[in-house]
Amino acid sequence: GVTAVPPQERVDPQAANNPDLHLNRATLLQYLERFQAALEGLSRAMTLDPTWEEPRKRHRNLLEFLSRLCGLLENRGKLRGKRRRGLAGPVPLPLLGPLGGPGGPRPSPLPTLRAGNNPQRVVLGRVLFSLAPPGGVPYAVGLQDGGGAVAAVTIYNAGPDWGVHVGDALAVPDPLVTLHQHQHQGQTFSFMGIRVSSPLSLVVNGRRPPGSALAPPCLALSNPCAPPPTPATPTPP
Known part of the structure; x- marks a missing residue:
């Protein structure tokens, strides 16, 4: 990896x-x-x-x-029969939305991507499943391209109320690819991953997600050098 x-x-x-x-x-x-x-x-x-x-x-x-995650990728989201066949095959290029047309990134099947950055390329596929660990980070999506290859798209900074559905067309521009190969306590986790820093960079069913798809900023302030508050002096009767 x-x-x-x-x-x-x-x-x-x-x-x-x-x-x-x-x-x-x-x-x-x-x-x-x-x-x-x-x-x-x-x-x-x-x-x-x-x-x-x-x-x-x-x-x-x-x-x-x-x-x-690995089990769902291997089993294509555990979809069966007619539903699974309905997600097979190329996704219509108009669903690239703002990423399509002359001068846009080149649609690329997953097997043609290299580990690391893939500038001026875009992966277009169908959502097989979504998965989030406790805490919700990252929001992981199983993506199947037109040739049947699959990858896990891990999306960071997604708002708690945003998500995609099985069957949605998902376009990922400039994919950042990692070929994961991890072993721990006798288990092996092997899969292609695409890391996305913001849901706003994606295109879902031909459209950009709304601004609310991005998690709101959270500001935490602390001053360890500040003296503790002085207890209030009781007022004499």
Whole structure:
């Protein structure tokens, strides 16, 4: 598989035995879709603090997410018969919407894409299923192109009320591809993934999603240097 090369990490030997450090690092690795390293970090946090439930829960949730994702891709969303046949075959090019026409990106089957960036290309396919882990990030979609190849499209920064439906035509421009190959505790998770940073870059059934498809910004402020509030002095009677 193709994974980003991490910057050099310098960890204090004592901090390396801190379960909080491994949990926080695993959270970042999961966001970067370095799933095997994330699982290993969560396992390490579990070993260092067997009584702490949080890394155990996250480890279980990530394993379940990857297992369900690979199973749904392999089984084409578990669709059967007439419904499955109805999603087979090329998607009409007019459903590229604003991405179509002269000067637009070139429609490309999934097997022609390379790992990494694919500028000036667009994948057009049908939605087979959608899946979200606990917490809703990422929102994952199973996509089947006109030739029957499948990939997982992981969409970040999607609003909680936005989603796609089975059978929708989905166009993904400039696809960022990772060929995932992860092994953990005797399980193997192998699939093509396309990472999308915003739902607003997509085209669904020939149209751009509305602005409400993007998750609202969340601002958190803290000032660890601020002095604690002074208790109010009771007023004498």
